[in-house]
Amino acid sequence: MKDSKLVIWGCGGMGREVNHLCEQLGYEVVGFLDERPEMRGQMVDETPVLGDLPDIMHLQDQLKVVCAGVGSPQLKKRLVQKTRDYGFSLAETLVHPAVQLSRKINLGIGSIICAGTIITINVHIGHFVIVNSSVTLAHDVRISDYVTLSPGVNISGNVTVEEGVFIGTGSALGEKITIGPWSMIGGGAFVKDDVPGGVLYAGVPAVYKKDLI
Numbered sequence: 001m002k003d004s005k006l007v008i009w010g011c012g013g014m015g016r017e018v019n020h021l022c023e024q025l026g027y028e029v030v031g032f033l034d035e036r037p038e039m040r041g042q043m044v045d046e047t048p049v050l051g052d053l054p055d056i057m058h059l060q061d062q063l064k065v066v067c068a069g070v071g072s073p074q075l076k077k078r079l080v081q082k083t084r085d086y087g088f089s090l091a092e093t094l095v096h097p098a099v100q101l102s103r104k105i106n107l108g109i110g111s112i113i114c115a116g117t118i119i120t121i122n123v124h125i126g127h128f129v130i131v132n133s134s135v136t137l138a139h140d141v142r143i144s145d146y147v148t149l150s151p152g153v154n155i156s157g158n159v160t161v162e163e164g165v166f167i168g169t170g171s172a173l174g175e176k177i178t179i180g181p182w183s184m185i186g187g188g189a190f191v192k193d194d195v196p197g198g199v200l201y202a203g204v205p206a207v208y209k210k211d212l213i
């Protein structure tokens with residue numbers, strides 16, 4: 001069992017997957033955090049929902065908080081700020097043992113990297129990033145803070161994914177492109193050109209669908 005005890009923001013699908021990852025890594029998960037008052041005291045996957053941060057102030061010195069239990073980049077960023085404001089410690093990055101990592105990657109704090117992912121050479125992954133199952137990140141890829149990569153995303157070499165981008169399940173990105181901040185790529189897309197910030201792109205090839213901001 002690892003030294004740190006953890007709590008996880010969110011008890012939906014992503015939070016439950018992170019709970020499973022923490023168990024596999026040998027962490028003690030004390031419970032989930034959820035802002036919805038009706039969730040407080042419920043059990044989810046045999047794990048208690050403890051409520052919001054004010055409900056666990058007495059445990060502040062004993063716990064680290066995992067913020068990557070919610071998939072929405074915007075919500076993740078807000079919960080990171082709230083966790084800092086309340087003076088809690090943030091959990092380190094959690095990497096499943098069945099991830100292939102090259103010796104030359106740069107990993108931020110508070111991220112999670114799920115099973116089956118392959119990360120090759122000279123890759124940067126920022127803070128509070130979710131890299132879901134079976135993602136591939138090729139050479140010289142840069143993933144900025146708060147990004148969420150859904151299962152089966154494939155990112156080619158020299159791609160930059162800027163802050164707060166969400167990429168849907170099974171999408172692929174061609175080489176040497178940039179996805180602008182807080183944009184979203186729909187599931188199943190192939191992106192061949194740069195995408196500006198704050199927009200939804202989807203389809204094969206991916207095209208502009210709508211503004212998000």
Ligand SMILES: CC(=O)SCCNC(=O)CCNC(=O)[C@H](O)C(C)(C)COP(=O)(O)OP(=O)(O)OC[C@H]1O[C@@H](n2cnc3c(N)ncnc32)[C@H](O)[C@@H]1OP(=O)(O)O
Nearest residue numbers: 013150151167168169184185186187188200202203209210
């Ligand atoms: C472990 C886990 O479960 S992780 C979960 C991961 N989840 C995902 O990957 C979900 C990905 N989600 C999607 O692809 C969704 O379609 C979203 C989030 C992009 C849809 O977002 P919304 O804001 O509801 O988009 P909306 O329905 O308004 O669609 C806007 C346009 O984009 C199109 N569109 C939306 N998604 C896609 C898509 N994936 N592929 C092609 N076109 C799409 C719509 O048909 C619509 O087109 P139109 O204007 O020509 O009619």
